[in-house]
Amino acid sequence: MMEMRRTIRCLAIFVILIILFSPITENSSGLGLERTDQQPSRDEFDVTITNLTLSNIEPKEGDNITISVTVRNNESFPIPNENIPIQNLTIRLIRFEQNITERKISMEAKTNSTFEFEWEAEGGRQTITAFLSAELADSKERVPLDEMSREIWVEPEPIGDIYSPIIALFLVFAVIFGSAVIPSIWSYLTDRNSSREKK
Amino acid sequence: MKPIREDILEDMKNTCLTVSFELKKHFRMKRMVISFALAIGLPLIFYIVPRIWASFPDTAEEFARLNLSFVNLLIIISGSLFAGDAVVGEYEEKTGLLLFSTPQRHTTIFIGKYIGALVPTLAVVSIYYLTTSLEIIGIYGTGEITSEFFKSFLIALIYTSSAVSLIFFFSSVLKRKITSTLLGFFSLMMILPIVSSVLQFIVDVEPWYILTYTEGLITDVFVGAPPIGGGPGGQPGLFSPDFYVGISVMIIYTLVLFFLGVFIATRRRME
Numbered sequence: 001m002m003e004m005r006r007t008i009r010c011l012a013i014f015v016i017l018i019i020l021f022s023p024i025t026e027n028s029s030g031l032g033l034e035r036t037d038q039q040p041s042r043d044e045f046d047v048t049i050t051n052l053t054l055s056n057i058e059p060k061e062g063d064n065i066t067i068s069v070t071v072r073n074n075e076s077f078p079i080p081n082e083n084i085p086i087q088n089l090t091i092r093l094i095r096f097e098q099n100i101t102e103r104k105i106s107m108e109a110k111t112n113s114t115f116e117f118e119w120e121a122e123g124g125r126q127t128i129t130a131f132l133s134a135e136l137a138d139s140k141e142r143v144p145l146d147e148m149s150r151e152i153w154v155e156p157e158p159i160g161d162i163y164s165p166i167i168a169l170f171l172v173f174a175v176i177f178g179s180a181v182i183p184s185i186w187s188y189l190t191d192r193n194s195s196r197e198k199k
Numbered sequence: 200m201k202p203i204r205e206d207i208l209e210d211m212k213n214t215c216l217t218v219s220f221e222l223k224k225h226f227r228m229k230r231m232v233i234s235f236a237l238a239i240g241l242p243l244i245f246y247i248v249p250r251i252w253a254s255f256p257d258t259a260e261e262f263a264r265l266n267l268s269f270v271n272l273l274i275i276i277s278g279s280l281f282a283g284d285a286v287v288g289e290y291e292e293k294t295g296l297l298l299f300s301t302p303q304r305h306t307t308i309f310i311g312k313y314i315g316a317l318v319p320t321l322a323v324v325s326i327y328y329l330t331t332s333l334e335i336i337g338i339y340g341t342g343e344i345t346s347e348f349f350k351s352f353l354i355a356l357i358y359t360s361s362a363v364s365l366i367f368f369f370s371s372v373l374k375r376k377i378t379s380t381l382l383g384f385f386s387l388m389m390i391l392p393i394v395s396s397v398l399q400f401i402v403d404v405e406p407w408y409i410l411t412y413t414e415g416l417i418t419d420v421f422v423g424a425p426p427i428g429g430g431p432g433g434q435p436g437l438f439s440p441d442f443y444v445g446i447s448v449m450i451i452y453t454l455v456l457f458f459l460g461v462f463i464a465t466r467r468r469m470e
Contacts (some may be wrong), residue, residue: 060362156422160442162346165353168446172360172453174275176317179461180310184206 045086045134046074049148051110052130060155061123067093067100069130069148070114073107079108079134086134086143093117094129121155213303217311218318225281225319229417234277234319239328241273242266246334259335259343264421266331267351270324271414274359275387277323282316283380286464291376297470309371309464313457317363324359330350350420354446358414361449363389364456365410371460371467387411395450410452413445 048071055066069091073079079089089107093100101117119128129149133142225231245266249255251304286309289295299305328348335343366383373379391411398406407411419439 078342089435158347158352159416159422160446162350162353164443164446165350165357168357168450169360170283172357175454176310176314176360176457179458180307181207183209183304183306184203184210188203188206 023050044144047079047089047107047132047134048072048074049130049132051114052128052148052150054128054150054152056121057123057152058153058155061121061157063121063154065119065121067117067119067128068114069117070094070112071105071107071132072112073109076109078107078109085137086109087137088135089114089131090135090142092117092131092133093116093119094131095119095122095126121152122152123154126152126154128152144162210304210307213307214311214314217303217308218315220313221285221315222319224306224444230280231319234273234280234323235326237273237276238323239330241269242327242334244333245335259339260345260347260421262338263335263348263351264418265440266334267328267330267355268418270327270355270417271358271411273327274320274324274355274362274386275384277320278316278359278362278366278387279380279384281319282313282363283370283374283383285312285316285367286370286460286467287373287376287379290374290469292425292465293469299469302440305465306461309461313363313367313461316367317360320359320363321356324355325352327355328355347420347422351417354416354449357446357449357453358410358417361410361452361456364453364460368456368460368463371464399438407438407440407444408448410448413440413448415440416445418443 047048049069050072051068051070053068053070055068056063058063077084080087088104090102090104092102100119103115103117105113105115107113127149128151129147131144132146133144135142228417245262256265285289289298298308328351332344335348365387366379369379369383369386373382387410391409395406395409395412398404398409420442
């Protein structure tokens with residue numbers, strides 16, 4: 001008897017839990033939108049970066065490089081679109097965690113689009129990363145969709161020249177070693193002046 | 200009156216005599232052995248540790264930059280060792296009573312003492328660079344010793360002379376050996392870098408006139424290697440020293456502090 005009551009109680013709790021959580025499972029987007037084929041949930045956007053290319057792969061510091069980012073929209077709806085839960089599709093280019101540039105883009109359904117960005121190359125080994133992200137319509141939270149990186153070697157301009165430190169070092173040593181004989185020259189000059197005055 | 204030529208030769212001879220005496224003193228006190236051992240041991244860490252537990256950086260420039268970012272530490276240590284007691288020691292230990300009563304000019308004594316501190320410090324830096332260059336040749340080949348490496352070496356030598364001048368100046372001004380050595384060490388190790396960081400990160404001003412800020416040129420000349428985090432939180436500094444301004448600042452520090460140190464030391468009297 002006790003065993004049966006416990007089983008019934010467990011079943012009742014289970015049923016109550018199902019009833020309580022049923023609205024979430026039915027509408028997991030939580031945005032008040034009914035799921036249709038054209039409006040997927042926030043996790044299901046199929047927008048990706050398919051290519052990241054640089055106009056010059058052996059640039060020198062200061063060269064202007066065109067960075068091309070190709071984005072593929074595999075969805076059956078265009079972006080931006082008022083009926084979908086994301087907006088402000090953005091490409092952000094970064095280098096060593098520093099923003100190079102950022103641009104809002106729009107995409108037609110089932111198409112590839114290439115976006116070009118200008119960048120003045122900085123010397124050394126550089127990693128250029130393109131981030132594709134969008135903003136959730138309800139919370140304005142930015143969600144990452146895809147990213148792609150390219151590494152590039154930018155021939156740096158040399159700092160200074162080799163002759164300046166050589167001259168500087170020579171100057172320092174000449175003054176320091178030369179200062180050892182300054183007192184004798186000084187005393188010679190002052191003695192000569194005083195002996196002239198006596199005469 | 201002695202002919203000027205004889206006078207000059209005598210001054211030079213006396214300066215050389217003081218330099219050789221200072222060098223012998225440093226050798227006798229095992230300062231040379233300690234600093235030379237550090238000059239060989241410190242760069243060897245950058246060779247042995249990656250050889251056993253990890254891999255070497257991709258390029259020789261990266262390796263040199265990483266290795267030479269610690270040369271300033273050695274400059275400060277050896278500069279404090281050799282120049283910290285150069286002048287003040289004579290007054291504190293009263294050995295000046297014997298030394299200053301000789302017919303030698305006081306200026307030649309102090310200039311000799313300065314050179315006696317500068318020469319071993321320059322030797323220590325040269326040994327550090329020699330060890331690093333041998334490592335680079337061993338890992339990456341002879342062709343990887345670039346003009347940037349020589350540039351860095353020359354800048355390190357100029358920085359060494361300015362660091363020695365600063366410590367020599369403290370040695371001329373202060374009354375205790377320990378105070379002058381510690382003040383010289385900490386001003387280059389902590390005080391000036393803190394002032395430089397505060398100016399950079401809080402006031403947002405480039406501290407081009409601070410000696411330790413210009414020291415960044417030693418590794419900055421390796422333009423091909425990525426910057427090593429130097430500021431608070433390991434972030435690279437907001438500014439980087441200009442090559443020509445940096446060298447000029449080092450020269451000014453060297454000469455002004457050297458002349459001031461010699462001037463104050465010659466005016467100083469035994470108590």
